[in-house]
Amino acid sequence: MEGKIKVLYLDDEQNNLLSFKAAFRRDYTVLTALRPDEAFRHLEEHRDITVVISDQRMPEKSGVEFFEELRVQYPMPVRMLCTGYTDVEAVIAAINRGHVFRYIQKPWSETDIRFAIEEGHKYFVATSLLEETNRELLKANTELDKFSHSVTHELRSPILSVMGAINIAQSTDNVAEIKEMLSLAGKAMQRLDNFIYNMHDYYTIQRGKLNTAVIDFDKLISDLTDIYTIAGKTNNVRFEISNEVMEEVNSDQTVLNIILSNLISNAFKYQSKTRVDRFVKLVIRTEEGKCIIEVSDNGIGINEAHLDNIFDMFFRATNEEFGSGFGLYNVKDALKKLNGEIKVSSARNEGSLFTVTIPNP
Amino acid sequence: MQDNALFNFIVVDDSPFDIRIAEKIIERTGRQQSIRTFDEAQMALEHIGATGRQEQLTVILLDVRMPVMDGFDFMQDFEQFPDALKSGFRVFFLSSSMNQSDISRATSYPSVVSFLNKPISPAKLGEILDRLV
Numbered sequence A: 001m002e003g004k005i006k007v008l009y010l011d012d013e014q015n016n017l018l019s020f021k022a023a024f025r026r027d028y029t030v031l032t033a034l035r036p037d038e039a040f041r042h043l044e045e046h047r048d049i050t051v052v053i054s055d056q057r058m059p060e061k062s063g064v065e066f067f068e069e070l071r072v073q074y075p076m077p078v079r080m081l082c083t084g085y086t087d088v089e090a091v092i093a094a095i096n097r098g099h100v101f102r103y104i105q106k107p108w109s110e111t112d113i114r115f116a117i118e119e120g121h122k123y124f125v126a127t128s129l130l131e132e133t134n135r136e137l138l139k140a141n142t143e144l145d146k147f148s149h150s151v152t153h154e155l156r157s158p159i160l161s162v163m164g165a166i167n168i169a170q171s172t173d174n175v176a177e178i179k180e181m182l183s184l185a186g187k188a189m190q191r192l193d194n195f196i197y198n199m200h201d202y203y204t205i206q207r208g209k210l211n212t213a214v215i216d217f218d219k220l221i222s223d224l225t226d227i228y229t230i231a232g233k234t235n236n237v238r239f240e241i242s243n244e245v246m247e248e249v250n251s252d253q254t255v256l257n258i259i260l261s262n263l264i265s266n267a268f269k270y271q272s273k274t275r276v277d278r279f280v281k282l283v284i285r286t287e288e289g290k291c292i293i294e295v296s297d298n299g300i301g302i303n304e305a306h307l308d309n310i311f312d313m314f315f316r317a318t319n320e321e322f323g324s325g326f327g328l329y330n331v332k333d334a335l336k337k338l339n340g341e342i343k344v345s346s347a348r349n350e351g352s353l354f355t356v357t358i359p360n361p
Numbered sequence B: 001m002q003d004n005a006l007f008n009f010i011v012v013d014d015s016p017f018d019i020r021i022a023e024k025i026i027e028r029t030g031r032q033q034s035i036r037t038f039d040e041a042q043m044a045l046e047h048i049g050a051t052g053r054q055e056q057l058t059v060i061l062l063d064v065r066m067p068v069m070d071g072f073d074f075m076q077d078f079e080q081f082p083d084a085l086k087s088g089f090r091v092f093f094l095s096s097s098m099n100q101s102d103i104s105r106a107t108s109y110p111s112v113v114s115f116l117n118k119p120i121s122p123a124k125l126g127e128i129l130d131r132l133v
Helices: A014-024 A036-045 A063-073 A088-096 A110-170 A175-207 A217-235 A253-269 A327-337 B016-029 B041-051 B071-078 B100-107 B122-130
Strands: A005-010 A028-033 A051-055 A078-083 A102-105 A212-214 A237-244 A250-252 A278-287 A290-297 A341-347 A351-359 B007-012 B032-038 B058-062 B089-095 B112-117
Touching (some): A005 A110, A014 A028, A028 A036, A036 A051, A036 A063, A051 A063, A051 A110, A078 A088, A088 A102, A102 A110, A110 B016, A175 B016, A217 A278, A250 A253, A253 A278, A253 A327, A253 A351, A327 A351, B007 B016, B016 B032, B016 B122, B041 B071, B058 B071, B089 B100, B112 B122
Parallel strands (some): A005 A028, A005 A051, A237 A278, B007 B032, B007 B058, B089 B112
Antiparallel strands (some): A212 A250, A278 A290, A290 A351
16 A cells, blocks of 8 residues: 655644644644654654655754765655745755755645645655665666676687687597587587577567467377487487376467576486486376476486485586576576566485466356 | 795686686696585585684685576675685686676685786796796
8 A cells, every 4th residue: 555655844843743733633743852862763663754744943853964864774765854044055055965855944835745645755755666676777787797797708618628629639630529519519509509409499488478268188298299209219318298287278389498407408408327217207187277297207316415406507517418597497487577586306316396376267 | 945845736716617617727837736526615624614714725616607506695694714724825817807896805805815817827837836836
């Protein structure tokens, strides 16, 4: 709820405070203070005060001095100075030193004050929004910096591997050695291509508009079977698929593909090297208003300490296989787009289970 | 130390390609007493802790960016070894990073001799070894 505007009024005369409160308490939340330290206590306690009005002539501190301090500690609330004297010096000081938003002459009229408060509050809201936007921009900028730094590295390192391999191949007549270097270069290029593929996914998710349609799970599953059954055979990994979809699911095919292919290729990739009976299992089912996808394996699993970080960009929990550090980030990003969620449970050397839930209204 | 002195080498890099290339390059210099490679920095530290100082100098070629424990984390821990052990080692960062802050951070560790850019040629590595006395 928007709530009433919260106003703090500082004046050394009790009567002024009382009449102020009486006049405005219906429309605003009014806090009053007889002394500056009391005013600061209110500010400390009520972080949502947006307008501060102060009398100029007070025994301990002038209004200008109070505002000078206020500006340092609480820069956001809008400041207004109230004085009964046509005290030009005080007004100049208030503008220059106290950075006041408005000067109100005593005796004040209710309309003047009301108008000033409304205007001041509007100003406060506008500046807060601007600050918030600036903060977000700064954050986005830092992320972009980190992003380009990491991307440069990811793009460059396979190229440098290839250059190293070429150097060695060029300076030998040994065919076996040349072939080894060629195969190494090929793998490095595969890694680069994979990274670029992931980048493409990243932008598809970031920039793409959702294209919601009824998902053809039969087609999706037959595609996946085609891709992974062969991969599974060469690596001796069983691929089990269970389609338990009972109702139509409306979602974005491309985004769903990104999620599935990342989870499934990870499951195939991070298999145990020693286990004989190896599997990857995909279960797709519907529950009222939800589509649930489970991808599980009995592979190397994920160290518990890393479980919180695996969805972070460029985070890699293991060195056992090549990863771009992009895959699960894309999965999470894609799910954000679909308003879905992902849970993971995993045990080292036993396997992992990723459970994806997508709303299906 | 004469120009054809032999060294022990430790390569720490998460990329198996780069490890293989580093091995080849080291072999081309003909200056290896031994070569040990590690794709996880932690394992390299454990190896160093267990085997300690060797008769010949040990040259470490260290990558910057690695998952779990990166080159900087490795150096943080390496510097904790006693001086008597550290004096038997010469650490070189060998990385694809072009980032100036990576380079200054890398060379801020007392045990790091310098920051080398990938790919390194056998001739260049040979020159560097010649200067290690």
